[in-house]
Amino acid sequence: MSVQHALLTSLLEQPSSGYDLARRFDRSIGYFWQATHQQIYRELGRMAEAGWVAAEDDEEGAGRRKKVYHVLPAGRAELARWVLEPAAPGEGRRALLVKLRAEAAIGPLGLDQEMERQIAEHRATLELYLAIEQRDFSAPDLSVPQRLQHAVLRSGILGEQVWLQWAHEVLPLLRRAAPQEGGAA
Known part of the structure; x- marks a missing residue:
């Protein structure tokens, strides 16, 4: 995922100066997608060149001007x-969080289908982890190294289970927001 999509989402939520955007970004999307202030300014320039954003001069007071994107x-x-x-x-989880913010800002877009695809991927990963657990760690007398290896696998199992629980809570929200076939979006 490029930081550009996260910035577009943030700007749709609230037009901002580069400085204000960087500060807001740090307090929201920045919790799961990091970008330096320098990177944000560089990307704003690229996005302006691409015709995705525009900046307008805004009087800030005391004669100071800032650009609001x-x-x-x-x-x-x-x-x-x-x-x-x-x-x-490798970017599924972080990108999905930004996509959910974008869906909230400009949706409905039909993100429910992407969520269903990711649920299927995570379910397959969980099933694989559980099969490995059954195959490799079902003996009652595991050594300490084996128990440590099992602990690593359990972390993956628990992570997948929690993600799937969360996704199943979000999916109905996306389905309610999904554009209707043949209808106006």
Whole structure:
């Protein structure tokens, strides 16, 4: 996931100056997607060049001016496109959290299908972990190294179980928000 999509989401939630955006980003999306202030400014420039955002001068008081960025239709379209794109390997969880924020800002977009896809992936991973546990760690007299290896596997099992529980809580919200077939979105 590029930081650009996280920034577009944040700007859709509230148009901001680069400085204010960086501060807000640190307190919200930044908890699961990090970006330095320098990176944020660099990406804002790239997004402006791409026609995704525009900046307007805003009087701040005492004669100081700042640029306030807002999302243009092309940026909104790019974010909507990205939300429905399957997550790349290794970025699924972080990207999904940003996609949920984007769905809240501009949805409904149909993110329920991506959530269902990720649920199937996590369910398959959990089943694999449980099969490994049964195969390799079912003996009652495991050595300390084996118990430590099992502890690592249990961490993965518990992580998958918690993620699946959370996803099953979110999926009905996405289904209620999903655009209807043949209807207006």
